[in-house]
Amino acid sequence: MISSFFSKAKPIHFVVVTLLLFIAFTLTKVYNIKETVDFFLIVKQILLFGVCFFSIFVFDFLSGKNDLTKSNSYKILFFSLFMVLMPQTFMDSKLLIANLFILFALRRIISIRSKIFINKKVFDAAFWIGMASLLCFWASLYFILLFAALLLYAVADVKNWIIPFVGALTVVVLTVSFLLLTNTDIETYLSNINTDISFDFSPLNANQIIVSSTVILSYFVWAVFFYIIRIKSKTKSYKPSYLLVLLAALIAIAIVVISPQKTGAEFIFLFAPMSIIMANYLEIISEKWFKEILIWLLILVPVINLVL
Known part of the structure; x- marks a missing residue:
């Protein structure tokens, strides 16, 4: 059973998802x-696939190091199944790299909880969000997460509240x-930077994207309800971290909604917090x-999409 196989963190799991x-x-x-x-x-x-692989590694590190999930x-x-479900993410090199930068930023943002080297962590987070914004302007919304x-x-x-501006500068x-x-x-x-906002979802009308996005958003709506309830049971020191994950997901959804170029690839920002x-x-x-049904559905939908 897949759920039992992945129920404990083992190195072989990296081999399987890779x-x-x-x-x-x-x-x-x-x-x-x-x-x-x-x-x-x-x-x-090869380099782009390296970005995909490294993204999983960074994501696993940030969630495990900050106890955002159990072992x-x-x-x-x-994370890997969501990417397979929305293969458009593999075709947009800018968003792949931008998402990796955002993962770097998330790692630093959530680690502020330790209250150690706060100024360095804030600067690093602002720097990586700034770098991601060069590739996808609306990734700048993650500055909201930092503050x-x-x-x-x-x-x-007060100086820690000023440092984000220094990092962006x-x-x-x-x-x-x-x-x-x-x-x-x-x-x-500057003229080539796309700062437009679009609510035209017609580019997402392809059958494969409709099915995949429906599954992804359905999973999110269903699981987030239980996630919010679970936050209440967390200790005072860990609640902020879990709230930040939720906020990161909402920011990702905002990017999907307002993104001027809707190809399906913009969903990539949602995959880490949603995972x-x-x-x-x-x-x-x-x-x-x-558990098995939830996982197998994500495995079978991409196969079904091939015949649509």
Whole structure:
């Protein structure tokens, strides 16, 4: 049974989810890439798959280190299954990298709970959110999460509230410096940044995207109810961390809603917080058959999508 296999954290689980991602990544690329296959294209795809693999590693580290789930591998299983369910994420290199940067930021934000090296963690988080914003402008909404963390963790030192601006300014300075060194016109670069808001969901009308997004959002709505109830049972020191995961999920949904280019790939920001929420849900389910259904549905839907 899959739920029993992933109920304890083991190294073999990384091998399994990596293999799953590799198969899905390869099939997606084979069926969608129209470019001539050459050495540079192959290297690029290897690097992008490396981003996918490293994202799982960072995600597992941030959730395990901060006790956001129990000692199991449900979180990385769901993270990989959500990516397979929405293979459009494999096709958008910018969003793949932006999501990795956001995971770096989440790791630093949630670790503020320890109250150790707060200024360094705040700067790092702001820096990584700034880097993600260069690739996806609306990733800047995660600055809300950073300030929410300072509030929830009761960080009173005023200079720690100023540091996020320093981190963002650092990204701006580095970007401008790079543009000047490469003789890139700054006005042209700024004009290419897509800051539009769109509520046109017609690009998501493809059968595969409709089915996948419906499953993902249904899982979220169902599990988040139990997640919120479970937050109440957490100790005072851990409640802020769980609230931040919930806020991260809501920000991700906001990005999906307002994103000017809706391809399905923008759902990637939701996968990490939602995987934590789903892992917490599976931990409280006593019926093994129901756990199996939840997992097998995520496995079978991508297969069904192939015939749609």
